[in-house]
Amino acid sequence: MNYDVTIIGGGVIGCAIARELARYRLRVILLEKECEVGFGTSKSNSGIIHAGHHSATDTLKGRLEWAGNQKWDALCAALGFGFERIGELTVAFTPEERATLERLLISGRAKGVPGLEIWEPDRLRREEPNLSSDIVAALHAPTAGVVNPYEACFTLIESARANGVDVAVDYRVEALSRGGDGWTVTGTGPDVASRFVVNAAGIFADRVAAMAGVGTFRIHPRKGEEYLLDKRLRGFVKRVIFPLPTATSKGILVIPTFDGTLMVGPTAHETEDRSDITTTLPGSDEVFESVRRVVPGISERDCIAEFAGLRAAAEGEDFIIGPTAAKGFINVAGIQSPGLTAAPAIAEMVAGILENEGLKLTARDDFVAAVPPHVRFAALPLDEQVRLAGEDPRYGRIVCRCEHISERETVDAIQRGAHTLDGIKFRTRAGMGRCQGGFCSWRCMELLARERGVPITEITKRGGGSWVIRRRDDGDQP
Amino acid sequence: MITGRATQLQGLYDVVVAGGGPAGLAAALGAREQGVERILVLDREREAGGILWQCIHAGFGLHHFKEELTGPEYAQRYLEQVLEKEIDVLTDTFVADIDRDRRLKLMTGREGIRVIEAKSVVLAMGARERTRGAVRIPGTRPAGVMTAGFAQKVVNLHGYLPGRKVVILGSGDIGLIMARRLTLEGIEVAGVFEIMPHANGLSRNIVQCLHDFDIPLYLSHTVAEIHGRERVEKVTVAPVDERMRPIPEKAWDIECDTLLLSIGLIPENELSRQLGVRLDPVTNGPIVSSGMETTMDGVFAGGNVVHIHDLVDFVSQESLLAGRNAGLYVTGNRPPADNIRLSPGENVAYCVPHTISSERPHTIYLRVRRPLEKCSIRFGTVLEKKLSYVFPAEMVTLTVQPKFLENFHGDALSVDVVAR
Numbered sequence: 043m044n045y046d047v048t049i050i051g052g053g054v055i056g057c058a059i060a061r062e063l064a065r066y067r068l069r070v071i072l073l074e075k076e077c078e079v080g081f082g083t084s085k086s087n088s089g090i091i092h093a094g095h096h097s098a099t100d101t102l103k104g105r106l107e108w109a110g111n112q113k114w115d116a117l118c119a120a121l122g123f124g125f126e127r128i129g130e131l132t133v134a135f136t137p138e139e140r141a142t143l144e145r146l147l148i149s150g151r152a153k154g155v156p157g158l159e160i161w162e163p164d165r166l167r168r169e170e171p172n173l174s175s176d177i178v179a180a181l182h183a184p185t186a187g188v189v190n191p192y193e194a195c196f197t198l199i200e201s202a203r204a205n206g207v208d209v210a211v212d213y214r215v216e217a218l219s220r221g222g223d224g225w226t227v228t229g230t231g232p233d234v235a236s237r238f239v240v241n242a243a244g245i246f247a248d249r250v251a252a253m254a255g256v257g258t259f260r261i262h263p264r265k266g267e268e269y270l271l272d273k274r275l276r277g278f279v280k281r282v283i284f285p286l287p288t289a290t291s292k293g294i295l296v297i298p299t300f301d302g303t304l305m306v307g308p309t310a311h312e313t314e315d316r317s318d319i320t321t322t323l324p325g326s327d328e329v330f331e332s333v334r335r336v337v338p339g340i341s342e343r344d345c346i347a348e349f350a351g352l353r354a355a356a357e358g359e360d361f362i363i364g365p366t367a368a369k370g371f372i373n374v375a376g377i378q379s380p381g382l383t384a385a386p387a388i389a390e391m392v393a394g395i396l397e398n399e400g401l402k403l404t405a406r407d408d409f410v411a412a413v414p415p416h417v418r419f420a421a422l423p424l425d426e427q428v429r430l431a432g433e434d435p436r437y438g439r440i441v442c443r444c445e446h447i448s449e450r451e452t453v454d455a456i457q458r459g460a461h462t463l464d465g466i467k468f469r470t471r472a473g474m475g476r477c478q479g480g481f482c483s484w485r486c487m488e489l490l491a492r493e494r495g496v497p498i499t500e501i502t503k504r505g506g507g508s509w510v511i512r513r514r515d516d517g518d519q520p
Numbered sequence: 521m522i523t524g525r526a527t528q529l530q531g532l533y534d535v536v537v538a539g540g541g542p543a544g545l546a547a548a549l550g551a552r553e554q555g556v557e558r559i560l561v562l563d564r565e566r567e568a569g570g571i572l573w574q575c576i577h578a579g580f581g582l583h584h585f586k587e588e589l590t591g592p593e594y595a596q597r598y599l600e601q602v603l604e605k606e607i608d609v610l611t612d613t614f615v616a617d618i619d620r621d622r623r624l625k626l627m628t629g630r631e632g633i634r635v636i637e638a639k640s641v642v643l644a645m646g647a648r649e650r651t652r653g654a655v656r657i658p659g660t661r662p663a664g665v666m667t668a669g670f671a672q673k674v675v676n677l678h679g680y681l682p683g684r685k686v687v688i689l690g691s692g693d694i695g696l697i698m699a700r701r702l703t704l705e706g707i708e709v710a711g712v713f714e715i716m717p718h719a720n721g722l723s724r725n726i727v728q729c730l731h732d733f734d735i736p737l738y739l740s741h742t743v744a745e746i747h748g749r750e751r752v753e754k755v756t757v758a759p760v761d762e763r764m765r766p767i768p769e770k771a772w773d774i775e776c777d778t779l780l781l782s783i784g785l786i787p788e789n790e791l792s793r794q795l796g797v798r799l800d801p802v803t804n805g806p807i808v809s810s811g812m813e814t815t816m817d818g819v820f821a822g823g824n825v826v827h828i829h830d831l832v833d834f835v836s837q838e839s840l841l842a843g844r845n846a847g848l849y850v851t852g853n854r855p856p857a858d859n860i861r862l863s864p865g866e867n868v869a870y871c872v873p874h875t876i877s878s879e880r881p882h883t884i885y886l887r888v889r890r891p892l893e894k895c896s897i898r899f900g901t902v903l904e905k906k907l908s909y910v911f912p913a914e915m916v917t918l919t920v921q922p923k924f925l926e927n928f929h930g931d932a933l934s935v936d937v938v939a940r
Contacts (some may be wrong), residue, residue: 270653274793317749322658323765346653349661424625424633431632439629440564440614444790449629478651480667484674499680503663507750510663511680514705 045069045208045236046401048227050215050250052079054087054191054385055377056242057198062389063396064205066403071208071234072199073227077505078211078465080195083244084382085468086319086351087191088268088297088308090282092380093130093183095150095158096292102361106384106391108153111185113386120411121197123190124300130186130282131161131170133177133336139286143181150183157184172278172339186282188300191382192468200413200458205406210234212505215243218253224370225254238370238396245316245354247362247375256366259375263316263352266308267325271344272476273444276302283336292379294332296340301445301471306333306340308351319350346476353378363391365399372396416469417454420446441489442482444475452486456493463487464504483510529610529628532637533558534850535843536624538615538791539644541570542832543823543839545598547642548607550843556850559607560636562626564614568602569595570646571669572832574676577697579724583833594832615645618795622818640818640846643792643806644839647785647824649694655783657689659746662753668694668782672701681705683778687755688712689743693721693830695782700729710774711736712782713743713757715764718891720784720913722830743779744771752777785828795819802870803827809858810876812842813849820846827872827885830915834885838872855880859931866936867892869912876933878925884918888937898936902928910937 047063049056052074060072076082094108118125134140143160150158161180166173173180203209215229224237243250248261276298285293291310299305309325330342356362356376361384363374372395374388381388397403419427419437431438436450447470455469463479466472466486473479473486487510491498499516502508535551537544540563548561561568572580575591582588585597602609612629622641626634649667657665664683671682672694686702688695691714699709712730717740719726730737738757744766745756758771787805797806797814805826806814813820822839829835848854858875862884871886886897888910897916898904903924910916916937 269656319661320659320745321656321661323656323744326656326658342656343654345656346651348653348656424635428633431627435629435632438627438632439612440616440627443564443614446614446616446627448627476651477648478653480649480651480670483666483670484678498678502750504750508663509751511674511682512684514679514681516681 045071045234047238047240047396048073048225048234048236049240049242050227051242051244051247052076052195052199052209052211053082053084053242053244054080054195054198054382055244055374055388056240057195057202058385058389059240059242059374059392060202060207061198062393064202064207065405065409067406068401070202071210071236072202073213073215073229073234074209074211075214076211077462078459079199079209080192080468081464081504083351083354084195085192086266086268086349087382088295088305089189089191089299089382090130090295090297091125091127091187091189092383093150093186094155095146095153095183096287097380099149099153102363103380103384104153106361106387107380108155110380110384110387114187114189117194117386121194121201121413122415123193123197125187125189126300127185127187128281128298129182129184130284131166131180131182132284132286133173133180134286135176135178137178140179142286143179146181155183155185158182170279170281172337173283174336174338177336188282188297189382190300196459196469197413201411204413205409215250215253218250220254220368220370238372238399238401240372240374240392242374244377245352247354247373251366251373251375254366254368254371256368256371258366259356259362261354261356261376263313263318264355264378265311265313265318265350265352267321267329267348267350268305268307269326269329269342269345270347271304271306271340272346273303275304275340275344278304278339279337285332285336294329296333296337301474304340306330313352316352319352321348321350325350347474347478361388363388363395365395370399372399417451419448419451441485442470442472442475444477444481445471447472447482449489452489453493456490461490461494462502462504463490463510466490529631529634529636530558533560533639535559535640535642535846536636536638537561537642537644537843538618538624539563539570539646539825540565540568540609540611541644541646541823542572542595542598542835543646543825544568544570544642544644545602546836546839547644547820547822547843547846548602549598549605550840551642551847552605552607554844554847554851556847561602561607561609562613562615563609563611566611568609568611569599574669574673576676577701580832583831584836598836615791618791620796620816640820640849642839642842642846643814643819643821643825644823645788645791645825647828648788649781650784650786652781657743657746660748662746662748662751664748664752664778665746666778666780668692668698668780671698671780675701675705681707682780683707683776685710685776686778686780687743687757687774687776688780688782690714690781690783691719691721691726691737692782692784693725695780696721696725696729698780698782699735700733703733703735709735710776711738713738713741715740715742715760718912722914723911742766744768746779752779755779785824787825787828789825792821792825800870800874802864803872807874808872810873810880810882811845811848811855812838812873813845818849820849827870830913834915834917837883838885860925860928861932863932863934865934866938868935868937871935876920878928879922881922882920884920884935886916886935888912888916892937892939894940895937896940898938899924900928900930900933902933906940907937
């Protein structure tokens with residue numbers, strides 16, 4: 043099949059672009075190298091929708107951050123992923139740091155970010171009693187939110203697919219060639235031909251650009267380690283807490299996630315290895331020492347999970363979005379923080395660029411903006427739970443006891459595309475709680491095997507060689 | 521398979537037991553002994569019996585039945601008694617919430633969501649295993665890092681294998697038993713690595729599961745890093761310094777595809793916490809009286825929910841007591857309140873129960889902090905008993921008779937384990 047657009051990369055940027063292009067009468071395909079969309083950098087994202095005042099106005103980042111921020115409410119209303127505007131606080135420990143808060147306040151107001159104000163210690167104690175008493179002031183930004191970035195990816199792509207976009211996972215792009223009226227992508231799946239290629243390949247965007255003959259920039263991955271804390275700490279802080287930002291980082295944060303856990307991190311360390319998502323002892327020390335300074339009551343003993351991700355930082359530290367010397371090849375590269383926040387605005391910008399480059403955008407009259415709502419059974423009122431479980435007893439059967447996830451929700455996740463344990467985990471939260479799958483992994487494996495009609499030994503954690511169990515009579519092969 | 525099923529779920533019970541493992545079954549029998557009518561045991565699995573079903577090794581019941589049983593045999597004996605006594609057992613049922621009026625919200629796979637009431641509740645939810653996050657092992661996050669209990673379930677209940685070559689972190693009993701079990705399955709167990717200078721499992725398991733199978737035990741060692749992108753490829757192990765940090769210069773790599781974690785159990789007290797019972801920060805379980813009553817009126821607890829036991833026999837014994845007292849609560853025949861608080865002193869991590877009465881005999885369970893040979897356990901100045909050795913991994917049990925407390929007039933009794 044000949045496509046109009048090939049999107050390389052199924053992170054939140056690629057998914058948002060796919061969904062944006064799905065509004066038009068186009069033939070679009072998205073290629074993702076992992077077993078599911080969102081399983082690269084986006085999965086390890088801090089999940090913060092930044093308030094809008096962080097980045098300088100003379101950068102692409104600065105322009106797209108606030109524009110993107112304002113689009114998340116409508117996206118969430120249509121797609122139903124976890125999103126809440128909980129606000130953020132940037133804290134100052136000294137009078138000099140306080141002066142920086144004043145500057146952030148002024149520049150934020152200039153951008154039109156509403157609600158910014160500086161809280162003095164008495165207000166701060168009242169709102170966030172568990173912050174360090176050494177804090178002299180904090181900048182409150184109510185427009186900041188938290189989102190489940192992987193859920194956003196899953197629902198964006200679900201919506202795109204429902205509107206006709208094709209998706210190929212486990213597809214690693216190996217070569218790009220231009221001929222005739224467009225491009226041919228070669229990789230670990232059938233060749234894909236299209237008029238336009240959108241390079242949203244994250245930490246590999248420079249390599250994909252080089253394949254197209256326009257390797258004009260370099261991505262230098264910056265690793266971030268994050269640590270997830272037990273739900274027992276729910277409400278310990280209510281807003282995202284930032285220290286003062288530095289040149290390369292927004293610092294180590296305390297993030298109350300949408301689901302009620304606290305997440306602390308990330309670190310920011312340059313790495314040469316693009317597969318390096320290891321957590322480290324120094325990284326863990328750095329995170330907890332830094333966080334304890336701001337919120338003294340947080341302890342590493344509350345840690346239930348740890349992970350790391352790579353930010354796709356480019357030289358110049360700004361986003362690289364636009365057409366290239368190679369006709370029809372569009373870069374969407376160097377999308378580091380606040381890339382998640384900016385994603386919906388980036389998607390619209392890319393659609394505009396494609397139109398400028400000669401792609402005709404005709405709105406579909408049958409575009410369906412919403413996806414069927416996800417049931418979060420544990421969050422429903424009792425009478426609604428009784429009603430649903432009366433209709434389908436699978437809502438009454440528990441799969442994940444830490445997060446109270448039912449069999450029906452798990453089966454729904456499988457029917458919506460989850461085909462790995464992590465696929466279920468990131469769609470339903472089964473296995474994300476304090477026992478980290480000790481109880482529910484087996485149940486999820488049984489349900490995957492049953493619903494997909496495959497032997498249980500074929501169930502993987504995350505695709506590829508991530509097998510979980512083997513047969514007793516197997517030889518050397520799992 | 522023997523399993524009970526409540527033919528008709530009622531709205532009100534005298535005693536409801538949350539959890540149908542060894543603790544819950546014993547508690548239900550204890551309540552029945554007191555002549556209580558309507559007793560219901562709830563279990564989230566398809567069969568009651570708890571984790572015993574996957575414990576197919578022998579060594580259960582030596583104290584209680586005076587013979588060596590496997591886990592399933594032990595569970596079966598209890599389950600048969602429970603059914604004989606016509607106690608309702610509802611499986612495939614998860615207790616999602618208990619409120620202060622002892623209303624329980626049940627999620628059931630057959631009957632949907634139900635709310636029932638109980639005159640008395642026994643908490644018997646057992647424990648869960650600590651996971652990788654609790655010890656923050658650096659490295660990648662591939663498949664193949666799993667708790668020993670998960671591996672035990674895979675092998676013993678379902679007949680699959682967790683991998684081909686295994687390293688075990690932690691010397692908890694489940695890990696030791698799995699070291700032997702996997703060896704018998706033809707899997708190579710490269711060693712057991714314990715960060716503490718002493719083992720965390722029963723001595724008999726160190727001998728029978730490791731020594732007898734030439735599996736090395738490395739004390740004061742830990743897993744310093746996990747490698748592998750999709751499945752575990754190797755782990756780096758290292759001795760630790762006095763701060764329990766790995767010493768990188770002495771580290772070495774072991775190729776393996778599986779890392780089993782046997783790094784301890786945590787009492788499963790989510791429900792207790794929702795309910796608002798006071799927990800002991802050392803045991804992570806409820807603070808209990810000599811009748812195993814929590815700080816919440818009419819709510820009792822027994823088994824691993826209260827503190828981690830090393831023998832199921834003691835779980836049964838303690839939970840029987842919890843059930844009896846839940847029954848006495850319902851019939852209005854409660855014994856007089858406790859008048860002495862036990863206070864963990866020298867080399868004592870905790871004592872259960874937390875309070876006792878000078879009028880009745882009591883079995884006290886405690887754990888020490890450090891190993892000691894030739895020592896004594898002292899209850900203030902009123903009682904001293906010699907012990908040949910103590911070991912943190914082995915619970916100390918002691919029965920205290922009222923006559924020893926005759927001359928004690930305070931309200932707090934210090935419990936110490938000291939060298940002789």
